[in-house]
Amino acid sequence: MRFRRIPVRKIVRRTLLAVGAVQGATLAGLYLVDHRRKKNRAPAVFPRVPPRSTTAGGSEVTLYTYGEDVYADMLGAIRQAKRQIFFETYIWKSDAVGQAFKQALIEAADRGVEVYVSWDEFANLVVPRSFYRFGPKVMCKPHPLVGNWLRFPRSSGRNHRKLMVVDDDVAFVGGYNVGSLYATDWRDTHARLTGDIVWDMRNAFIDYWNLYPSKTLPTIADSGIRVWQPNIRLYRNVPRNMIYPIRAMYLEAIDRAAHHIYMTHAYFIPDEDMLRALVLAAQRGVDVRLILPEESNHIVADWLSRGLYGQLLRGGVRLFLYQHAMVHAKTATIDGQWSTIGTANIDRLSLSGNYEINIEVFAPEVARQMEEIFAIDSSNSRELTSEEWHGRPVMVKFSEAVLTPFRPLL
Known part of the structure; x- marks a missing residue:
């Protein structure tokens, strides 16, 4: 029996088309789920902190x-x-x-x-x-x-x-x-x-x-x-001048952490350096906690972020998913000394793409208030455990893997 040879170029093209079709179907499914979710969403309820x-x-x-x-x-x-x-x-x-x-x-x-x-x-x-x-x-x-x-x-x-x-x-x-x-x-x-x-x-x-x-x-x-x-210092990302200091500010502060790191972020898709810095901090005994939305207003960003949860949990980072409302904050506080508040998310668009602005504050009084806010937000969050995460359905794991190539775009 003679087997017909298929050119390598055709195999590659068919493979890419198949992968693209699966990715497209996954994205379409997510947008359908998101549309139904927003249509049926209950009014937001969350604890308030007076100014x-x-x-x-x-x-x-x-x-x-x-x-x-x-x-x-x-x-x-x-x-x-x-x-x-x-x-x-x-x-x-x-x-x-x-x-x-x-x-x-x-x-x-x-x-x-x-x-x-x-x-x-x-x-x-x-x-x-x-x-x-x-x-x-x-x-x-x-x-x-x-x-x-x-x-x-x-x-x-x-x-x-x-x-x-x-x-x-x-x-x-x-x-x-x-x-x-x-x-x-x-x-x-x-x-x-x-x-x-x-x-x-x-x-x-x-x-x-x-x-x-x-x-x-x-x-x-x-x-x-x-x-x-x-x-107080001001950090500005300026694409026109190819200046992106906010990412460096975060990496430096995380590297200095000795006791705790509390971060709250709406869209959390860190690059390898940021991910590694957080895991290394947790492995040297720092209490690293992240508050992220259970469901944000961008379902694709959620799923791209979810693809990193396993690495974070294995590395000792604790994840808390905010409930009943969209959490859109971009804040962090470290060791009762350092805090940042601003516009930059932990993703490629914010840290190496957009015009952004953050303040960096060295003040125990501000850090103390940031920690109190974090504690109140934690009371409205549920902790994601490794057991729950690894027990998610196989289809969910497959969908996360399919979307991985889109991570650098966000």
Whole structure:
């Protein structure tokens, strides 16, 4: 019997097509499950922590874990502004909360305040274009849907930052986007800052605004720093300049940990170095705990993250899955000394792709408050055990393996 030889190229092509078909079917199945899940989701219920202030060197830090609280203070700051407002966000919905921010900013401009705003066009494709008409007095520079890749080939990242600075007096930064959903149904973390660090926040906005000159919009005058703030540092990922310090900040802090590491993250798809750093910390006796969403708003991100749970659990890292609400925070605290709050997730998009901003705080008082928040969030989470994880259905394990090639994309 003669066997017909099939060219290697054809075998490779058929194999790739088969793998692609399986991956496509898996993604389609996940999106179907996600659609049904969102349709039948009950109202969010989770423990709330009232805003509390503490000091860090020459600055005051107020932490928020509930959207309505931070929105009220941000709107209050806008309404009291006398000279200048810098406002930057990733998602800006056109619902009641989004309209309240828009109206407050327009009213500030009408009374003579210089108002500069920026948002990400890609993140707001579903928002009516008419919402982003502010009139001639508000200076708007949206982060473009498609950047000028020919002129600036490294400028493909999205602007994922959320910050606001008012009158050089107060600044806000953290994970909260602007919208009614986030006001009550999402558990996130934001910080209000006063004192010396406000200059750094102001400088971060000015540097971004001036990064891409416009023929129709003015540049903003820049000035050198007045006070070097040793207790709080600002880290900014700037794709245009190929600068990504937030990842290095995390790796350095994890490497120094001696007692505990508590991290809360919405989308957790670490690279090999980050994964190894956490496991090595756990193996040298550090209590490493992660709070992650049981179900996030991005089901594919969930499944890509789940593919790493086995390595984390085998390495001694404890995983806690947040219940009954979407946890969107991007925070960590280590050894009662070090904390970070900001916009960067632990994934490739945030750590080596997007414009992001995090504060790094060296203050036991802030760390203590972060630990209290972590404890309350842990009370609304269930711990994932190795026994439960390894006992999941074979089909689930297969689906996770099929999606592994997509991990570097997120």
